[in-house]
Amino acid sequence: MKGKTHAGVGVVTFLSVYDMLPGKFNYIGILVVIFASVLPDIDHPKSIINKYILPFRNKFTKMVFYSCLGTILLWYDYLYKGEPVIKAISISFFIVALSTHRNGLTHSLTGMIMFSFIIGYLGNMYNLHYLVYYFIIGYGMHLLCDMITDRGVPLFYPFKNKKLKMPLTYKTNSKIGCTIEELLMIFGLLFTIYKLPVIYK
Numbered sequence: 001m002k003g004k005t006h007a008g009v010g011v012v013t014f015l016s017v018y019d020m021l022p023g024k025f026n027y028i029g030i031l032v033v034i035f036a037s038v039l040p041d042i043d044h045p046k047s048i049i050n051k052y053i054l055p056f057r058n059k060f061t062k063m064v065f066y067s068c069l070g071t072i073l074l075w076y077d078y079l080y081k082g083e084p085v086i087k088a089i090s091i092s093f094f095i096v097a098l099s100t101h102r103n104g105l106t107h108s109l110t111g112m113i114m115f116s117f118i119i120g121y122l123g124n125m126y127n128l129h130y131l132v133y134y135f136i137i138g139y140g141m142h143l144l145c146d147m148i149t150d151r152g153v154p155l156f157y158p159f160k161n162k163k164l165k166m167p168l169t170y171k172t173n174s175k176i177g178c179t180i181e182e183l184l185m186i187f188g189l190l191f192t193i194y195k196l197p198v199i200y201k
Contacts, residue, residue, distance in 0.1 A: 001145050001172060003038045003048035005181040008188040009145055010037030010138040015195045017137070023130030025199055032119070032131055036138025039115065040146075043099040043106040059100070066097035085121045092118065107146060108157040112139045149177070 014033045018025045041047035045054060045062040054061050070093035077086040092114060095105050105111035116132050116139070123131030146153045149172050152165030170177040 001149055002181055003041060005184055006037045006041070006142050006145060007034045007048075008185050010034060010141050012188045012191050013137055013141050014134065015192060015199075021130060021133050023128075023133065028128065029130070029134040032134040033138040036115075036119075036135045037142050039139060040106045040111070040142045041101070042096050043104060044101040063097045066093045070094040070097065085118060085125075088114070088118050088121075102146065102151055102153055102163070103157075104154070105157060107143060107153040107155075109143075109155055110157060110159075112136065112143065115139065 010033045011030060014030060018029065021029075023029055038048045042049050044050065045057045045059055050057060050062060054065055070090045073086055073090040073093065077083060077090065095111075098104070099106055105114065116136055119135040120132035123129055143153055143155065147155070147165050148169055150165065150169045151172070152163035152169075154161055155164045156162075170180055
């Protein structure tokens with residue numbers, strides 16, 4: 001599934017359930033949901049996130065870039081901070097560096113828990129305790145949507161490498177797949193327009 005579709009599905013899900021969440025509706029929540037919705041694809045060098053930060057969009061550049069980030073953060077933490085969250089972020093960078101698309105932690109429940117811990121920790125530091133709820137919505141919907149595609153996801157990695165998918169799937173970038181994703185985006189736009197009066201009443 002394309003990044004923009006993941007982001008759209010995340011926003012629609014957020015607009016459907018925000019009134020049941022501790023933080024209710026807020027713009028920080030929307031931004032966190034969008035970020036979490038595209039984050040799992042950070043294991044792909046041509047993903048939405050990597051498109052804007054990698055100088056060259058290939059596997060080798062991704063590996064070098066995130067390995068360097070992880071090393072710099074670990075060194076900084078060792079010299080100045082000693083914070084568990086910085087160590088966790090550093091380790092996550094190394095995981096991203098070594099992961100291939102849909103074959104590792106970023107597309108698993110373990111990855112979602114790991115990243116949620118980091119977001120939750122950062123949220124508590126700045127008294128934004130609800131951030132983790134929004135993050136889980138975006139990340140969880142990404143995994144669920146990828147299970148609708150023919151490639152599936154290794155949901156229980158690293159305990160099981162088997163990729164899980166729904167009984168009915170479609171092939172990404174196929175004509176049918178593109179049509180389904182365009183219809184999802186149209187539905188999402190209409191639903192957003194429908195919810196705006198409720199949000200701002």
